[in-house]
Amino acid sequence: MTSRYGMTIPLDDVPLSAVPYAARELEDLGYTDLWTAEGMGADGFTPLAAALGVTSSVHLGVAIAPVFTRGPALLAQTAATMAAMAPGRFTLGLGASSNVIVEKWNSIPFDKPLSRSRDMLRFLRAALEGQRVDEEFATFTVQGFRAGVVPEVPPKLLLAGLRGKMLDLAGSHADGAVLNWLSAEDVGRVVPAVTAHGADKEIVCRILVAPTADADLARGVARRLIATYLNVPVYRAFHADLGRDELEPMWKLWADGDRAAAVEAIPDHVVDELVVHGSPGACREHIGRYVEHGVTVPVASLLPVGVDPLEACRALAPS
Structure with missing residues (x-):
């Protein structure tokens, strides 16, 4: 098993007001990472900020923040704030998301997702280092922006990818990739497109877990x-x-x-x-197969199967 082992927060059926208590217990249980998603539920940053206030070493990440739904400056400001509050403990996962979330929910054209992702990565690299950005990118233009908060340790930038060009971009322009909705064996087929640009690339994978026999x-x-x-x-x-x-x-x-x-x-x-x-042992073994195929940060995401989520976290905790 990898030295990192994550859990998705917020946990279903645990009130949002209890996120700090859950985060503290998850760190005590040995989870090294707490990651959020941003889809139908909570936004990707607020639960991490709540967890930050009660934890001391656990790594915090969002997987993913869509590159379309926040403007470039706002996304840079949000990431810089999190990174400054949690030096060396925050990772920003980016992704094109989907036409459903971007177009149907946010009324934003889902145009040129690959180009938009590349432009956002380039912009964020410069902005998070404190550079003044005054540039016409292919998919947006930024005029005279300089971040007022420059984190001492810029966050790693990961890119969610499913297929060739986006995975290649994750390797060439980001610090690694975020994967989801694939089997352990599938990982071995997609990761080489990322690690071709460097063996040190981080591979975060959200793994759906139904903790029941x-x-x-x-x-x-x-x-x-x-x-x-x-x-x-x-x-x-x-x-x-x-x-x-x-x-x-x-x-x-x-x-x-x-x-x-x-x-x-x-x-x-x-x-x-x-x-x-399956059983906790079977679940840990299956998650371990993802690591064997190239995942560096497995992140469990619990499905609602009638099991108390905190009890499930206790049972699934790294042994």
Whole structure:
């Protein structure tokens, strides 16, 4: 197992007001990393700020902050503030996100995600070092910006990637990549595109974990999530590229509007590849396989399967 072992916060079914208490316990349990997501729930930065006030060494990261939904200066200011408050303990994960979040939820055109990601990485490198930025990038223009807060230790910048060009950008312009929605074996197929630019690249992977020995329950919850996410165009294309032909019936049924049948069409073995479930020992062993294939920071994300999340964290904690 890697020397780093993370958990996603906030935990489902734990009130947001209890994030500081949960974060302190997670650090005491031996988790080295606490990472947030930014999708349907809480924003990616506020829970980390809450955790910062009660922890002393745990690493804090967001995976990911979309490159479209915050303006360049605001994103730089937010990252600089977090990095200054937690010197050497904060990592900013960036990503194009999806047309659903960017266009449908935020009314922002989802145009040229690769170019936007490259431009944001270039801008943030300069801004977080305290440089004055006055440049016309391909996808936005910044005139005369200089950060008022310059962190002593600039945060690492990671980029979420699924396929070739974005993974290559994560290796060439970022400090590593953020991965999700893939199996342990898939990791070995995508990581070389990143590490081709340096063996020291960081590979953070959010791993879905259903902490229950009830396989039917775990698969039921996982199937609904798989159907929801893997019909988003970017994820569908990713798994098609990976050769996951077993999902073709699900994709067709979903496109035809038969959502219930689409969920049921997902084979057990695909669920078992993409979602970790079972006893605590089985879950830790499965997470370890991600590390064996190239992940440097595994980050568990607990699924709601009727288990108290803090109890699950205690059971899954590094031994």
